[in-house]
Amino acid sequence: MNYETYAPVLEKAKAALAKKNIPETAVSFCDVRMPAWMGKAFWFVSGVKRKMKRRLGK
């Protein structure tokens, strides 16, 4: 039902896109590297901050 309702919107969007000829970016999320320890360290620091705030009643 939704697809039929908005089919003309998609057609217009496709036509507008064709005119622009937009290149695909080479940047991919899969290529973003993040050492596992960074997430853990961030989690630890956020936890300490949360506890401090709670203790200070903020």
Add this chain to the structure above:
Amino acid sequence: MKRIVQILDSYSYGDGMGNHAGALLNALKARGVDTQIYAKYVDPRLSHMGKNVAEYVPSQEDVILYHLGAGSELNRKVTEYPGRLIINYHNITPPEFFADYNPALEANCRAGYEDVKFLADKVEMAISVSAYNSSELARMGYTCPLHQAPIVMDFSDYTKAPDAATVEKYSDGVSNIVFVGRICPNKKHEDLMLDFYYYTKYFNPNSRLILVGNYRGFEGYYLKLKKYAKKLGLTNVVFTGHIKFSQILAYYHTADLFLCESEHEGFCIPLVEAMHFGVPIVAYDSSAIGETLGTGGVLLREKNPRLTASVMDQILRDESLRKTILEQQKENLKRFDSKAVADRYMEFLLGD
């Protein structure tokens, strides 16, 4: 009259399942039903509405509505109570989404799925918050009556005043593309960022992407997203982190478009919220998103970021198209009328 007891793992403040249980409690009380909420954890701010499950005195006369949406020791414990057991299935996020970022939650969800299977022949009825969830139960061997009723939403909460400072800050003529939801891998924030990259670079540089949501438990994913934004050269992406309810309201008030690329939702409350606040929606068709959206918003069959950006541009530039979408969204919103939904729950819970 029968007593309706709602049991859930955590009765948390501001949480979708908790809000649903609370709204249902109020609706049942307003109809004169004897009812109570019990949970393993009750947020102190909700102590006037819920009690610790250790205080529950089971009775054969009780109708137990058990809210199931994660792994919990209660998932099996509830079968020991003598009352009629009905589950309200909110869905569990497939554990694979969490493998790289939160092994504890991955294990919890895996256990949760095992518990759902365990309960298949032990419940009298299952009420799912979407047809998608019902079909999942059927696939997992449920042969009991499977009903559907959406989340009971208390829309009066949304009439509260939005945070004035946030409204002022983001009412600056820049187009605000908003998504509301926990920063977590199944919500696919990276896909939102890629859509936005094409939109802001090739269609409308005077725009920003606002990602409203807590990243607790997914700090690694959040840091990776920030790095991704940098690599894409995006300087106009806002991560709000955990914020007050009045600030969430402010983001809805200032939003020009709600964009959703989530790949797993058992219902998706923010879609209904966006409809309520008159924000046009563009969403990728996965899990329960299509059925919650109905005709109220543009549903996309495929993940094609350049096409999504072009659709966003159509909506934000074409006043009459935006008006049509908002009218459809308003019509669709009627399906979530809290009184009508609460009546459906009453029918299921008190029917013989």
